[in-house]
Amino acid sequence: MESRRQPDDARLLKALPSVDLLLHTDAAGVMAAEFGRGPVTRAAREVIDSLRTSVMEGDISEGDRESLLETAKVALADEMRASRRRSLKRVINAAGVIVHTNLGRSPLSKAAVEAIAEASGYCNLEYDLETGNRGRRGVRAEEMLCELTGAEEGLIVNNCAAAAVLVLTSLCEGGDAVISRGELVEIGGDFRVPDVMKRSGAGLVEVGTTNRTKISDYEKAIGENTRLLLKVHPSNYRIIGFTSAPSVSELSALARDRGLVLYEDAGSGALIDLRRFGLDDEPVIAESISAGADVVTFSGDKLLGSVQSGLIVGRGDVIRRIRSHPLYRAFRGSKIVYAALEATFESFLKGTMFEDVPTLRMLAASTEELASRTESAASELRERLGAREGLSIDIVEGTSVVGGGSAPAATRGNPVLALGDREISARELEERLRAHDPPVIARIEDDRLLIDLRTVPQEEEEVLKNAVCGAFRLG
Numbered sequence: 027m028e029s030r031r032q033p034d035d036a037r038l039l040k041a042l043p044s045v046d047l048l049l050h051t052d053a054a055g056v057m058a059a060e061f062g063r064g065p066v067t068r069a070a071r072e073v074i075d076s077l078r079t080s081v082m083e084g085d086i087s088e089g090d091r092e093s094l095l096e097t098a099k100v101a102l103a104d105e106m107r108a109s110r111r112r113s114l115k116r117v118i119n120a121a122g123v124i125v126h127t128n129l130g131r132s133p134l135s136k137a138a139v140e141a142i143a144e145a146s147g148y149c150n151l152e153y154d155l156e157t158g159n160r161g162r163r164g165v166r167a168e169e170m171l172c173e174l175t176g177a178e179e180g181l182i183v184n185n186c187a188a189a190a191v192l193v194l195t196s197l198c199e200g201g202d203a204v205i206s207r208g209e210l211v212e213i214g215g216d217f218r219v220p221d222v223m224k225r226s227g228a229g230l231v232e233v234g235t236t237n238r239t240k241i242s243d244y245e246k247a248i249g250e251n252t253r254l255l256l257k258v259h260p261s262n263y264r265i266i267g268f269t270s271a272p273s274v275s276e277l278s279a280l281a282r283d284r285g286l287v288l289y290e291d292a293g294s295g296a297l298i299d300l301r302r303f304g305l306d307d308e309p310v311i312a313e314s315i316s317a318g319a320d321v322v323t324f325s326g327d328k329l330l331g332s333v334q335s336g337l338i339v340g341r342g343d344v345i346r347r348i349r350s351h352p353l354y355r356a357f358r359g360s361k362i363v364y365a366a367l368e369a370t371f372e373s374f375l376k377g378t379m380f381e382d383v384p385t386l387r388m389l390a391a392s393t394e395e396l397a398s399r400t401e402s403a404a405s406e407l408r409e410r411l412g413a414r415e416g417l418s419i420d421i422v423e424g425t426s427v428v429g430g431g432s433a434p435a436a437t438r439g440n441p442v443l444a445l446g447d448r449e450i451s452a453r454e455l456e457e458r459l460r461a462h463d464p465p466v467i468a469r470i471e472d473d474r475l476l477i478d479l480r481t482v483p484q485e486e487e488e489v490l491k492n493a494v495c496g497a498f499r500l501g
């Protein structure tokens with residue numbers, strides 16, 4: 027590096043604006059008012075450091091000397107804009123994946139949002155308004171959960187992974203759990219069943235094979251140290267063909283006979299039967315309970331369509347053992363969680379979930395409805411972009427994906443918009459839509475940009491169309 031340095035560099039280095047000088051510019055002042063002095067100061071240090079590196083590496087020449095401060099101001103503004111992009115913001119999901127884990131899974135219902143707003147100040151989270159004494163958190167949400175699932179008791183924690191750790195730790199620490207080899211799965215990024223069991227102190231006893239496990243396999247594996255039979259829904263993974271696994275009722279009979287607990291991790295878990303929407307093998311929680319599962323866990327933000335949470339339901343004595351474990355204190359939900367869940371449960375209890383709860387509304391949207399929305403969006407876009415040569419706006423048969431750990435094959439066929447252009451690649455269009463405010467997330471297939479309206483609420487369609495028009499006009 028030394029050898030590459032030229033005499034000019036020393037003079038250029040001296041001409042570098044100081045962090046202080048940069049911070050005293052009007053532009054930095056405006057940014058400090060918006061982002062705070064601390065973050066802007068940190069960014070200014072980074073900007074000047076990186077300018078210094080550029081000078082030392084010979085990337086800046088004597089001719090740029092006068093504009094060093096200007097360069098620093100532009101870099102500072104870029105950095106602050108980038109930091110804004112990193113913070114949590116609304117996006118439009120035009121990718122057609124209903125429960126999109128990277129996009130925050132289930133959008134909340136209006137009622138859930140209002141309930142969160144109501145609870146966001148002081149609220150009676152652990153206060154009994156009748157007696158003025160301390161109350162227990164989540165009582166009403168747990169009652170509703172029991173009504174919806176037929177379980178004796180329920181418990182709510184922060185996510186289904188926490189629920190699984192809590193159940194296994196409180197019921198099986200130091201003992202063994204028997205599980206089929208076909209269910210030792212990884213779900214989403216980081217939820218790996220064998221690792222969760224190890225962390226929970228439960229010994230893993232594998233039975234059967236990847237594709238077939240019989241009830242007699244479980245029977246033979248039960249030993250002195252066995253406490254629990256575990257059934258895990260493979261969620262986003264399927265073995266098809268020559269397969270079999272015992273039902274919840276067979277496992278329950280065996281567990282009862284041997285004095286063991288049957289725990290089912292249902293994952294997505296449907297509160298109601300969603301088979302008519304192609305979700306053929308999502309366990310319906312009430313069915314698992316009536317088939318004899320002692321404890322069932324599932325997520326609140328997958329097919330339930332509510333806030334991130336882990337729901338635990340089951341037999342009274344089993345749930346009380348779980349509740350009294352110290353880990354429950356570490357995993358319990360916040361007032362925001364209870365508020366959103368109560369509102370969502372209410373929609374299910376009233377029977378209005380297909381109108382109120384966005385995840386279910388999108389799942390149930392009919393092909394006719396989506397066809398007509400897609401047709402009218404296409405004709406409006408053709409009209410607005412008509413003058414553009416080499417542009418194609420077609421309607422093709424696409425598939426929306428349920429996502430969020432439900433069956434990989436769980437898809438809903440529907441027409442989607444396919445945009446192509448002779449000059450702008452699908453990749454470029456996708457990037458431009460992603461850079462829009464609010465960002466629009468779309469997917470690419472065969473060098474065409476696909477826009478699936480199933481996951482775009484009616485009220486966001488206008489913004490989406492404007493974003494698409496904008497993306498083409500840039501080119």
Ligand SMILES: *Cc1c(COP(=O)(O)O)cnc(C)c1O
Nearest residue numbers: 185186187261292293294325431
């Ligand atoms: C999704 C899933 C989990 C993890 O749930 P989170 O709510 O994301 O923690 C655990 N088990 C199964 C079977 C799942 O499908």
